[in-house]
Amino acid sequence: MEKTNMNSRNEAPNFPRGTKLLGKWNRNVYHILKPLGRGATGIVYLADSKHGKVALKIGHNSMSITSEVNVLKHFEKVQGQILGPSFIDTDDCIVSGQKHPFYVMEYLQGVSVFDHLKEHGNEWAPVFMVQLLGDLSRLHRAGWVFGDLKPENLLITGPPYRVRWIDVGGTTIKGRAIKEYTEFYDRGYWGMGDRKADEQYDLFAAGMIFIHLIEKRRFEKGKDGKQTLMTCLERNEQLRPYRHWLKKIVNGAFQDAEAARTDLMKFIAKREDRHRKVDQPPRQNRRNKVRKKAQKQPALVGIIDLVLVIAFLLITSVLYLVGQMI
Amino acid sequence: MSNGTLKQILLLTDGCSNDGGDPAAIAALAREENVTVNVIGVLEEGSLNEEAYEEIEKIATAGGGISQVVYMKQLAKTVQMVTRQAMTQTLQGVVNKELSQILGREQEWDDLSPEKRGEVMEVVDDLGERVDFEVVILVDASASMRNKLRTVQEALVDLSISMDSRGGSNYYTLLTFPGKRNDTDIIKGWTSGITGLSGLFDKISVGGITPTGPAIQAAIQQFQSRKRRSMISYGEDEYELEERGS
Numbered sequence: 001m002e003k004t005n006m007n008s009r010n011e012a013p014n015f016p017r018g019t020k021l022l023g024k025w026n027r028n029v030y031h032i033l034k035p036l037g038r039g040a041t042g043i044v045y046l047a048d049s050k051h052g053k054v055a056l057k058i059g060h061n062s063m064s065i066t067s068e069v070n071v072l073k074h075f076e077k078v079q080g081q082i083l084g085p086s087f088i089d090t091d092d093c094i095v096s097g098q099k100h101p102f103y104v105m106e107y108l109q110g111v112s113v114f115d116h117l118k119e120h121g122n123e124w125a126p127v128f129m130v131q132l133l134g135d136l137s138r139l140h141r142a143g144w145v146f147g148d149l150k151p152e153n154l155l156i157t158g159p160p161y162r163v164r165w166i167d168v169g170g171t172t173i174k175g176r177a178i179k180e181y182t183e184f185y186d187r188g189y190w191g192m193g194d195r196k197a198d199e200q201y202d203l204f205a206a207g208m209i210f211i212h213l214i215e216k217r218r219f220e221k222g223k224d225g226k227q228t229l230m231t232c233l234e235r236n237e238q239l240r241p242y243r244h245w246l247k248k249i250v251n252g253a254f255q256d257a258e259a260a261r262t263d264l265m266k267f268i269a270k271r272e273d274r275h276r277k278v279d280q281p282p283r284q285n286r287r288n289k290v291r292k293k294a295q296k297q298p299a300l301v302g303i304i305d306l307v308l309v310i311a312f313l314l315i316t317s318v319l320y321l322v323g324q325m326i
Numbered sequence: 327m328s329n330g331t332l333k334q335i336l337l338l339t340d341g342c343s344n345d346g347g348d349p350a351a352i353a354a355l356a357r358e359e360n361v362t363v364n365v366i367g368v369l370e371e372g373s374l375n376e377e378a379y380e381e382i383e384k385i386a387t388a389g390g391g392i393s394q395v396v397y398m399k400q401l402a403k404t405v406q407m408v409t410r411q412a413m414t415q416t417l418q419g420v421v422n423k424e425l426s427q428i429l430g431r432e433q434e435w436d437d438l439s440p441e442k443r444g445e446v447m448e449v450v451d452d453l454g455e456r457v458d459f460e461v462v463i464l465v466d467a468s469a470s471m472r473n474k475l476r477t478v479q480e481a482l483v484d485l486s487i488s489m490d491s492r493g494g495s496n497y498y499t500l501l502t503f504p505g506k507r508n509d510t511d512i513i514k515g516w517t518s519g520i521t522g523l524s525g526l527f528d529k530i531s532v533g534g535i536t537p538t539g540p541a542i543q544a545a546i547q548q549f550q551s552r553k554r555r556s557m558i559s560y561g562e563d564e565y566e567l568e569e570r571g572s
Contacts, residue, residue, distance in 0.1 A: 025439050066444055066447040073444070090444075175493075176492070177489075177492040179410070183402075188484065188487040188488065188491075189402075194490060194491045196491040
């Protein structure tokens with residue numbers, strides 16, 4: 001067997017714009033436009049093809065490329081639902097004497113979750129969570145677990161805004177061991193469970209994504225992972241309203257994604273309610289209204305003044321005219 | 327194909343062996359015994375030793391395994407990835423052999439169409455989940471490794487979390503080198519499961535020389551002694567006895 005050098009992350013080839021790739025088996029032609037991003041197993045390029053613009057992932061390790069293609073094909077079988085990008089083609093190409101395995105998928109246009117929140121506000125975070133949990137529920141019912149769930153693997157498309165999966169390489173058959181993971185979102189790293197692919201593994205990662213989206217940073221587990229996590233939930237003002245839900249999801253207390261979704265919906269509804277009933281009448285908003293009135297008054301006074309002046313001038317001129325006529 | 331057993335030596339070192347000859351030569355011997363040698367080079371941030379780098383790569387190449395040089399922080403994840411990938415690679419080799427036997431000619435992975443590759447990969451994935459796994463963890467405890475051992479231990483616990491999440495069985499044994507009297511000390515005899523690995527490094531005495539080659543030799547012998555013992559008392563019983571003893 002050939003030795004696989006794992007230091008070869010940079011070995012996935014850097015193709016300049018305009019590079020032409022010819023598939024060895026299926027004879028399809030692709031023109032590289034620009035790199036879209038790089039992952040652990042290769043580089044994703046935007047490319048032009050007979051299908052229009054596509055995303056083309058090129059790697060150095062034929063095994064992992066093949067693995068990902070298998071997953072993408074399985075995703076297609078999750079019927080009637082668009083979960084990941086759809087699969088288009090897979091092939092080998094030879095560029096300057098070197099063989100590279102690659103695959104082609106639908107090009108999804110959008111922005112990162114963080115960019116979206118920056119522009120549209122954090123209130124989108126729970127919305128995307130609800131969408132994500134819905135997708136997870138469908139995936140789980142088909143017998144799969146996503147595995148390497150993290151913000152980098154999500155994209156916001158639209159409007160209408162919708163969270164989509166872009167890198168499905170870590171997807172694993174339920175009951176097997178997780179293939180790929182990222183420490184911050186990994187239940188094993190935090191000492192809160194194993195790496196068996198079950199619903200709760202994905203749910204843990206989803207909970208950590210929510211924390212990351214609001215906290216805006218990743219942090220280390222410290223001495224006691226669970227303790228560090230719980231402290232974070234209590235400390236962050238914006239997380240506190242969701243802390244009961246978050247505790248449940250990271251502790252694996254939800255039976256499935258659907259249960260987590262329904263529960264989150266309840267929390268969001270409760271919060272909206274509280275905004276309406278409790279927050280509005282007391283001080284803050286009333287003070288706002290008073291301030292608004294105070295702002296309105298000077299304008300009103302100005303108008304009255306103007307009317308008075310005009311009336312005065314009119315009367316004076318009428319009196320003057322009457323005086324002249326006599 | 328039956329479940330079968332995969333054998334690996336996982337060597338954690340900072341390179342620079344200085345006793346007992348070329349470690350790559352002994353790694354080549356391991357390969358002949360169907361034992362894959364994977365090497366993880368543990369370096370401190372900022373230090374880059376060309377010689378150490380080369381040695382690490384050479385051992386893995388000779389031992390049919392994978393090598394990776396990492397800094398302390400990424401160690402846990404790397405140990406997991408290397409072990410996993412080496413496992414897949416070995417299995418793929420096995421499947422490849424079966425393939426060319428079935429097809430009766432030298433048909434290898436790269437000659438397969440992407441479609442066929444996909445099918446083979448499913449088999450490999452499936453095997454990776456079910457295969458039994460034996461690994462000798464060989465930790466360099468020479469003086470220069472002293473302050474890295476805690477991280478190494480964390481990484482090993484992390485590895486066992488991943489491995490124990492599979493369907494197949496796992497057996498580990500932990501050796502350090504140099505040993506007090508011999509080339510290696512057995513810190514933990516063959517054991518299955520996660521509990522066996524934590525808290526072990528407290529007992530390790532850190533020594534001066536780095537006999538990497540003889541240490542690999544000792545690791546190979548571990549597989550042989552395990553086989554011998556399995557023949558006498560087969561199955562799980564043996565491990566239970568061992569655990570009660572220690």
